[in-house]
Amino acid sequence: MKLLGSAAARTRFHLPEELHASVPPEARGLTRDGVRLLISDGRKGVTHARFRDLGDHLRPGDLLVVNTSATLPAAVDATRSDGRGVIVHFSTALDDGRWIAELRPPDNPGGPVPDARVGEVVALPGDVTLSVDEAYPDPATVRGSRLWAVRVSASVRAYLNEHGRPITYGYLHGRWPLTHYQTVFAQDPGSAEMPSAARPFTNDLVLDLIARGIVVAPVTLHTGVSSLEAGEPPLPERFRVPEQTARLVELTKRTGGRVIAVGTTATRALESAATPAGAITPTEGWTDLVLGPDRPAYTVDGLISGLHAPEASHLLLLEAVAGADTVGRAYTAALEKRYLWHEFGDSSLLIR
DSSP: OOOOTTOOOSOOOOOOGGGBOOSOGGGGTOOGGGSEEEEEETTTEEEEEEGGGGGGGSOTTOEEEEEOEEEOOOEEEEEOTTSOEEEEEEEEEOTTSOEEEEEEOTTOOSSOOTTOBTTOEEEETTTEEEEEEEEESOTTOOBOOSEEEEEESSOHHHHHHHHOBOOOOTTOOSOOOGGGGOOTTOOEEEESSOOGGGTTOOHHHHHHHHHTTOEEEEEEEEOOOOOOOTTOOOOOEEEEEOHHHHHHHHHHHHTTOOEEEEHHHHHHHHHHTBOTTSOBOOEEEEEOOOOBTTBOOSSOOEEEEOOOOTTOTHHHHHHHHHOHHHHHHHHHHHHHTTOOBSTTSOEEEEEO
């Protein structure tokens, strides 16, 4: 795994508590595409719009690359062997049949349980058991790891469809059905948390973009849990860049269009298949790519993204695509204009 080391995003800020989006836009009286859109263009500066106006800020011949991963109901309430409650967050399916999971306290205060250990057995609803196999990604850790490789006495995906619910964090008020955590592009179940940059898209908006001459192409990246500590790098994730998308990227570059990734997930997938010259090779497998000062974006010219928490590793990715100045101006403006953060919040379009 590529570690962030001493790298830190230049974009630094304090996020006031009241700017956490605590409910979906629909509960705030908005449509999905009614959230605010902040456009930070390296050449034109910062402007403000609604997401439904996205087409006004793209050009005919631009290529939007979207993530087709669908969100799993990946949280399950369970019981530890000593009777204490625990929430299991299923993160990533491994090739050997095990899963990466996080064990969190029932009140979900912001971190994992501190005393989980190798060999622990957790009782899940429906007479299913979860066995803690080893720490992940460092199997030398015996106790207190944030993530664990676990074995479950049932087919996990089928089990989650019956017993799971969407992963939520402390800034959210209430629980919302899984449909609130799916995007219009969702086809392939596999993400622990919603690839949320695409949430504001609607079918009508996609049709409007196509009518304007903007092309939409798919990739797939199944994202794990986002609750890593500040400064921790993203963990390896499974991805696929199909041949037709690679061809569309090549055509877009050749004809002077821009490649705009919808989200950090689509960006990571594309750049994992990119050469230093900006070409894309059809690829699938696992990626441990971390974009940052030592690895700028090769092919992505801009991206659509929600607003990320202070010190999140995603900020390095944004800067690697759009440039630190462009990102910094965007976040300064978002704070001044009281934009809302997180998966149910407002959106940004960042172009280098």
